[in-house]
Amino acid sequence: MFDLFFQYEFLRNAFLAGIIIGFLAPVLGVFIVVRRMALVTDALSHITLTGIAFHLLLSQSAVFLQAINPLYMGMAFSVGGSILMEKLRHVYKHYQEIAVPIIMSSGIGLGVVFISLADGFNNDLFNYLFGSVLAVTPTDLTAITAVLVVVVILLVLFYKELLFLAFDEEQAKVSGIPNKWLNFLFIVMTALVIASSMRIVGILLVSALVTLPVAAAIQLSKSFKQMFIYSIIIGEISVISGLVSAFYLNVAPGGMIVLIALGILLLVIGGRKAGGMGVRKLRGRKTLEWRKA
Amino acid sequence: MKNTISAPASIISVDQVSFYYTNQPVLEDITLHIKKGDFLGLVGPNGSGKSTLVKILLGLHAPESGTVQLFGTPVKKFKSWDQIGYVSQKANSFNSGFPATVFEVVAMGLYGKIGLFRFLGKAHKEKIKQTLSSVGMLEFKDRNIGELSGGQQQRVFIARALVSDPEILILDEPTVGVDTASVQAFYELLSHLNKKRGITLLLITHDVGAMTSYVTKVACLNKSLHFHGSTKDFEESDMSSLYGHDVHLLTHEHGGGGH
Numbered sequence: 001m002f003d004l005f006f007q008y009e010f011l012r013n014a015f016l017a018g019i020i021i022g023f024l025a026p027v028l029g030v031f032i033v034v035r036r037m038a039l040v041t042d043a044l045s046h047i048t049l050t051g052i053a054f055h056l057l058l059s060q061s062a063v064f065l066q067a068i069n070p071l072y073m074g075m076a077f078s079v080g081g082s083i084l085m086e087k088l089r090h091v092y093k094h095y096q097e098i099a100v101p102i103i104m105s106s107g108i109g110l111g112v113v114f115i116s117l118a119d120g121f122n123n124d125l126f127n128y129l130f131g132s133v134l135a136v137t138p139t140d141l142t143a144i145t146a147v148l149v150v151v152v153i154l155l156v157l158f159y160k161e162l163l164f165l166a167f168d169e170e171q172a173k174v175s176g177i178p179n180k181w182l183n184f185l186f187i188v189m190t191a192l193v194i195a196s197s198m199r200i201v202g203i204l205l206v207s208a209l210v211t212l213p214v215a216a217a218i219q220l221s222k223s224f225k226q227m228f229i230y231s232i233i234i235g236e237i238s239v240i241s242g243l244v245s246a247f248y249l250n251v252a253p254g255g256m257i258v259l260i261a262l263g264i265l266l267l268v269i270g271g272r273k274a275g276g277m278g279v280r281k282l283r284g285r286k287t288l289e290w291r292k293a
Numbered sequence: 294m295k296n297t298i299s300a301p302a303s304i305i306s307v308d309q310v311s312f313y314y315t316n317q318p319v320l321e322d323i324t325l326h327i328k329k330g331d332f333l334g335l336v337g338p339n340g341s342g343k344s345t346l347v348k349i350l351l352g353l354h355a356p357e358s359g360t361v362q363l364f365g366t367p368v369k370k371f372k373s374w375d376q377i378g379y380v381s382q383k384a385n386s387f388n389s390g391f392p393a394t395v396f397e398v399v400a401m402g403l404y405g406k407i408g409l410f411r412f413l414g415k416a417h418k419e420k421i422k423q424t425l426s427s428v429g430m431l432e433f434k435d436r437n438i439g440e441l442s443g444g445q446q447q448r449v450f451i452a453r454a455l456v457s458d459p460e461i462l463i464l465d466e467p468t469v470g471v472d473t474a475s476v477q478a479f480y481e482l483l484s485h486l487n488k489k490r491g492i493t494l495l496l497i498t499h500d501v502g503a504m505t506s507y508v509t510k511v512a513c514l515n516k517s518l519h520f521h522g523s524t525k526d527f528e529e530s531d532m533s534s535l536y537g538h539d540v541h542l543l544t545h546e547h548g549g550g551g552h
Contacts, residue, residue, distance in 0.1 A: 034391055034392075157409075157410055158409070160400075160401075160404045160407070160412075160413065161404060161409070163393075163397075163401065164401045164404050166391075167391060167393060167398070167401060168381075168401075170353070170381060171379065171381060171401075172401075172404075172405075173353065174351050174352075174353070174374060174377070174379045174381075175374050175375070175401075175402070175404060175405030175406075175457075176372065176374035176375070176405040177404060177405055178409075218390070218392055221392040222392065222394060222435070222436075222437045223392060223393060223394040223397055223435075223437070224392055224393045224394075224397050225397075226392070227392050
């Protein structure tokens with residue numbers, strides 16, 4: 001059943017993009033989840049839509065823009081939104097989470113205005129909302145590959161600093177880790193990954209791909225390294241089987257991918273509950289406490 | 294091991310430091326010098342400004358007036374943070390669901406020293422194991438940090454602070470959330486680090502009782518410094534004036550009950 005995916009170029013594009021996203025979203029998701037920033041991804045994905053709607057509106061009058069992938073405008077808006085969010089967090093020191101709905105609702109509000117100015121919803125926009133196997137163009141694939149290369153290099157270079165910041169920001173700061181610009185770098189990376197994920201899963205479901213595999217992995221992992229391995233495995237299984245099944249069932253891939261990731265999460269939670277007692281005895285842990293998270 | 298206290302140089306110098314929080318004085322005119330080899334207990338009731346003072350020492354807050362020097366360098370210009378090991382109050386209330394092993398947590402203590410764009414090498418891994426062994430936690434190295442007891446976690450955080458070979462260890466309320474039996478063993482460990490390895494210690498606590506049998510110097514803080522000297526000269530009357538009611542100190546010997 002995979003034959004078709006290699007015969008047709010558009011399917012191959014979707015497949016390759018899916019594999020990249022199935023890797024990138026959970027990897028960054030590990031940091032996002034342990035930093036308790038899961039909701040931030042939602043806000044950033046909505047502001048990405050605003051950027052895309054803005055591009056579609058502009059390209060009606062500025063024809064040269066039609067040759068440019070709207071994804072880049074989406075990325076620019078997402079990065080801009082992430083910077084604004086960081087600023088807002090400093091304005092509301094005691095209510096930091098308020099930055100999320102402010103950015104999210106202004107993103108949607110602005111996006112809706114752009115969309116209606118651009119003569120309302122068309123099929124293209126629908127694909128951005130829920131993802132599409134057919135919509136991944138060669139230029140999308142180029143953009144996604146570029147994001148992959150940049151994000152992987154940055155993660156390898158700054159792995160230890162990002163881990164320390166996620167575990168204990170104050171302590172990291174006292175150890176001389178440059179927390180301010182690393183936080184900034186991290187949120188920019190998040191913005192880029194979110195923007196690249198939306199061709200496959202769609203804006204409304206990006207945060208699911210960032211959080212669901214990690215939520216399952218956190219139940220299984222003892223070390224931070226294991227978190228990455230489990231998250232990537234679960235992310236790839238969800239994306240690949242989601243794409244294939246969406247193609248054959250003729251439904252939006254975003255929905256299938258999320259449903260499969262959700263299924264895995266439920267299996268893991270169920271499995272741990274059923275096997276919890278046995279595992280505890282086997283490993284001889286005396287003080288194992290059920291994680292509160 | 295090294296223990297050269299021949300010419301005691303100030304590791305931390307605090308001179309006439311004041312700090313206000315929305316016009317409320319938190320610290321007033323604090324002058325405090327910590328010399329090499331000191332084991333200083335900084336005590337004071339809740340809200341006396343202890344933690345604020347520590348944050349100023351570490352450059353996390355800037356004082357309203359006065360100066361802070363670390364190893365003779367103004368705190369703003371200080372760069373050798375690996376010389377200072379810090380175990381924060383929050384270390385006890387960290388996210389216990391965080392999926393990291395004891396080894397991974399202690400490795401973090403080396404990250405600042407290793408520097409950007411460099412990775413954990415074989416020598417570093419050896420150092421981590423050696424440090425874990427020195428706090429008696431080597432056998433736990435592959436365990437998840439959240440599975441350990443409060444006392445064990447505290448030893449891991451000490452190891453994290455020690456792994457970069459600091460000159461001074463700053464501990465902010467390290468025994469909160471640690472059971473009584475472990476507290477004594479914990480103080481023994483600190484005393485050992487101070488005497489045998491020559492590590493300078495600054496211990497911040499509101500628990501005057503147990504502490505006075507281990508530290509060599511005491512500073513009492515309640516917005517301003519009420520006492521600063523050796524443990525021997527420290528009187529119950531000093532404490533009573535600080536806390537505003539009678540406080541009974543323990544004998545200056547190991548063991549004994551609470552106050």
